[in-house]
Amino acid sequence: MTQLNTRDLTLSYDDACIIDSLDLSIRIGEITALVGANGCGKSTLLRGISRLLKPRAGHVILDGQDIWKLPAKTLAQQLGILPQSPVAPEGLTVHELVAQGRYPHQGWLQQWSAEDERIAHEAMALANVSEYADRPVDTLSGGQRQRAWIAMTLAQDSAIILLDEPTTFLDLAYQIEVLDLLHDLNTQRGKTIVMVLHDLNHACRYADTVIAVKDGGVAAHGAPDQVVTESMVREVFGIDCRIIPDPLTGTPLIVPCGRGGKRLASAQSHSQIDTFVHSPVFALMEA
Amino acid sequence: MAVKPTWITVRSRRLPFSFRLDRRVLPVALLLTAFTLTALVVSINYGQYNMSLLDVVQTLLGTNTAHPDYRNFALVVHTFRLPRILVAFLVGAALAAAGTIMQGITRNPLADPYLLGVSGGASLVAVAVIVWLDDVPLSILPFAAFAGGLIEAFAIYLLAWRAGSSTPIRLILIGIGLSSVVAALTTIMLLFGNINDVQQAYIWLTGSVYGRTWEHVRALGGWLLVFMPLAFVLARGLNMLNLGDEPAKGLGMRVERGRGVLLLISVALTAAAVAVSGTIGFVGLVAPHITRRLVGPSHEGLLPISALFGGALVVTADLIGRVVVAPSELPVGIVTAMIGAPYFAFLLIRSRNHA
Numbered sequence: 001m002t003q004l005n006t007r008d009l010t011l012s013y014d015d016a017c018i019i020d021s022l023d024l025s026i027r028i029g030e031i032t033a034l035v036g037a038n039g040c041g042k043s044t045l046l047r048g049i050s051r052l053l054k055p056r057a058g059h060v061i062l063d064g065q066d067i068w069k070l071p072a073k074t075l076a077q078q079l080g081i082l083p084q085s086p087v088a089p090e091g092l093t094v095h096e097l098v099a100q101g102r103y104p105h106q107g108w109l110q111q112w113s114a115e116d117e118r119i120a121h122e123a124m125a126l127a128n129v130s131e132y133a134d135r136p137v138d139t140l141s142g143g144q145r146q147r148a149w150i151a152m153t154l155a156q157d158s159a160i161i162l163l164d165e166p167t168t169f170l171d172l173a174y175q176i177e178v179l180d181l182l183h184d185l186n187t188q189r190g191k192t193i194v195m196v197l198h199d200l201n202h203a204c205r206y207a208d209t210v211i212a213v214k215d216g217g218v219a220a221h222g223a224p225d226q227v228v229t230e231s232m233v234r235e236v237f238g239i240d241c242r243i244i245p246d247p248l249t250g251t252p253l254i255v256p257c258g259r260g261g262k263r264l265a266s267a268q269s270h271s272q273i274d275t276f277v278h279s280p281v282f283a284l285m286e287a
Numbered sequence: 288m289a290v291k292p293t294w295i296t297v298r299s300r301r302l303p304f305s306f307r308l309d310r311r312v313l314p315v316a317l318l319l320t321a322f323t324l325t326a327l328v329v330s331i332n333y334g335q336y337n338m339s340l341l342d343v344v345q346t347l348l349g350t351n352t353a354h355p356d357y358r359n360f361a362l363v364v365h366t367f368r369l370p371r372i373l374v375a376f377l378v379g380a381a382l383a384a385a386g387t388i389m390q391g392i393t394r395n396p397l398a399d400p401y402l403l404g405v406s407g408g409a410s411l412v413a414v415a416v417i418v419w420l421d422d423v424p425l426s427i428l429p430f431a432a433f434a435g436g437l438i439e440a441f442a443i444y445l446l447a448w449r450a451g452s453s454t455p456i457r458l459i460l461i462g463i464g465l466s467s468v469v470a471a472l473t474t475i476m477l478l479f480g481n482i483n484d485v486q487q488a489y490i491w492l493t494g495s496v497y498g499r500t501w502e503h504v505r506a507l508g509g510w511l512l513v514f515m516p517l518a519f520v521l522a523r524g525l526n527m528l529n530l531g532d533e534p535a536k537g538l539g540m541r542v543e544r545g546r547g548v549l550l551l552i553s554v555a556l557t558a559a560a561v562a563v564s565g566t567i568g569f570v571g572l573v574a575p576h577i578t579r580r581l582v583g584p585s586h587e588g589l590l591p592i593s594a595l596f597g598g599a600l601v602v603t604a605d606l607i608g609r610v611v612v613a614p615s616e617l618p619v620g621i622v623t624a625m626i627g628a629p630y631f632a633f634l635l636i637r638s639r640n641h642a
Contacts (some may be wrong), residue, residue: 052533076539085535089394090585092529095292096585099307100526104539108520111306111587112296134293149534156538 002028002159002202004049004079004192011041011048018044020216023056028160031186031193033207035200037237042196042213043084043164049194050081050162062160076104080158084165084196086149090135094148095133098124101155120155126189127151127181143174150181161185163195167202175199179206200237204228204251212236228252293583309425312588315581316595323376328595330606331368335614338363372451372500374563375605375619377507378597379570381560383597384518386571387578387590388553391525397459397634399572400436400557404466406568408439409554409561410492411476413470417488418480429583432558439465494565494620503563510559515594518552520606522586524613525549529584567620569627576634600626 004026026032026049034042047053049060051067065265067075080101081192088097092217101123102116111260124130127147132140137148146166153161166182167175183206185191197203203210204224212220212227214236220227233254240257245255288445295313298305332343338360345351346360347369354360382400389405400406412435413428437590447461474491477485490497524545527535535542560567574597575589601619604626610615 050537052536063405071539072536072541073539076537081533083531083537083539086531086534089529091579091584093293093583096294096583100538103527105525106523107303109305110303110445111523112298113303113305114298116305117292117296134291152534153537 002062002078002192004028004047004062004160005061006058007061009048009055009060010057011044012056013044017056018216019048023210024218024221026194027209028192029186030208031182031195031206032209032211033195033197034211034213035197035203035236036213036219040213040236041216045080045213046162046164046194050079052073052081052083055179064128066117071192073104076156076158077083078158079160080156080167081152081162082149082153082164085168088145088148089257090138091136092138093134093136094124094129094140094151095120097137097148098129098133098151098155101152101157104156119157123151123157126154126185130261139255141174142170143177144168146174146178147181147287150178154185159190160192160194163193165198168198175202182206199248200228200254204253205246205249224252226249228254238267290560294585295594296458301512306587309583309585309588312592319592319595319599321600326599326602326606327372327376329610330372330602331364332370333606333609334363336363340439342521345593370501370504371496371499372602372603372605373504374494374507375601376564377504377511377576378496378560379597379599379601380563380568380594381414381507381511382514382567382596383568383574383578383600384515384559384590384594385553385556386597387586388518388525388556389548389571390575391586392528392549392553394529394531395459396533396576397572397631397638400553401566401568401571402459402631403440403443403462404469405436405439405443405554405557406467406561406566407469407473408567409433409436409558411435411473412438414473414476414488414492417491418476418484428562429506429510430557432562433555436554436558436561437551439469445548492565493618494567494619494623496564496601497616497618507559507563510555514552514555516558518549518556519590520592521545521549521552525586525590526584529586564626565616565620567601568624569631570600570623573623573627573630573633574600578632 006022006024009019009024010017014100022045025130033048044053048055051060054068062075067079098120099116100202102120105116124133127150129144129148129151132144132148137145138150139196150166160265163182166178166236170178175244179202182193182195186193203232207224209222210227211218212232220232230241230243242255242257243252244255245251245253294307294309296305317440319540328340328343332338332340336359342351342354342360343364346357346364351357353362386399389400389403390396407546409432416423416427416431442460442465447457477488481490524540527538527540528542528546532542575593578593578596582592601614601623604622605619608619611617
């Protein structure tokens, strides 16, 4: 049985420590969502797990082996990573992009085997991009483009796929389209998916496990209906909210408390406004 | 749904051997080869000594040995004209391949050995060798040029790659700045050198293939024989780098090592060209750019076709240089600059509008 763990993992950029001696275990066969406020280190954690970022200390262990001790291509056969908003070179067609996904399976002489061809076609069909195969990636819409990149990662044929904010910059319809695709890959193909998600409601809906990252550590880790609570959201995102069952799925649905919607605003937010108006900061702004 | 690929696949049934090439590669290669051969024959034909195109072809093929003028033909074709034109072709191919690699590893369509000053760095050290050392054999120049190009490439790398990223414009500006510094240093060296050495250096610096001999063809050919196949083998690495560093790493490419090796190859190709012809500009910019439009961005096809295009370009530019001001001649570097500089301006404006 495959396992993906971190042990004492410490990640940093220059001197700023982002993740501090973290022990984490990713469950195989599930969808895991990394959530947290901006700059909390969730993308850094994903980069650390995927070998895009070398740890300051500690290990990422895949099947009992440190990923930094594996040959690069061997790791790429087992673990794929789609970074945030990649840009394809001008004029590169979807088919060619997806074909690049076979790189870890190729050698100097064996550059395009029958198996490469079969798997690339399958990847395009799965990601539903076959009909744009001959179109340059840079002429596609945002959602089509993201699906083309996902198809490339699928052609890599790894059991584990990591994605950094796969829905960023997409319209709502495209966001759901991409998340549905990942859901199908998990349930129908048994892919283990680990992704950074901005939208907590998407995480609750699509993830089996949610990992909330805060200040270089894990603030909550578990099934959405168990760990996504009002107090957790306050702690991790610094915002008050109500949580109700999603009318469609029963998963937690986060309703943030804000000042919008005047007529229905709760007594609590009124009192917050009052406090603000009578605070010294407001007096300074008036002056 | 069946997808018809835009490439053709070559695959062995018994051996683990397969590769794919864009469909446009073969027709374009045939056209360019036909064009190059025509340019070669026309170029050999052009000059003081009059002979027919048929004579040229027959002399090249060695089928007219019985002709009464064969001795003259052979002297003119094989000794005087052919080596110069072969040098022009090889220089163009080397510069175009170097430019293609530089554009690939920087993900920057404006990168070029001349604009980035790699050619300039190569010339500086080569001039230093000519001026300071006595009786240098020709074969040492490529090594001197290689060292110079490497130092220059390293300096640009250090200055432009701050915080692991570089914008196209910054790269170009630093390259142009360093080129001026290097050009100034070259001039200083020429001012203080021995007059005979300086004259020799000047002739070499103008970016010309005038008077080049079989010795030059062999020197350059030897370097290309090593580095061209290496570049073709590593073309897939360029495709990876073009996706961006992180996707390439995710696909299991060792990005830093791959980029380093490719950079070394491109500097070696530039240095070999500079060592026999001086600095010929803009070939490494124009050839990859036009070729990308012809055969697409995959480097398995782009790299060899770009080299072929570069060779054809310099052979043609050399012919133009000899025709326009005959019986005198323009150095080929001036002709390529007259073609390339406006093209560069056009690209710069276009890239600014896109950004």
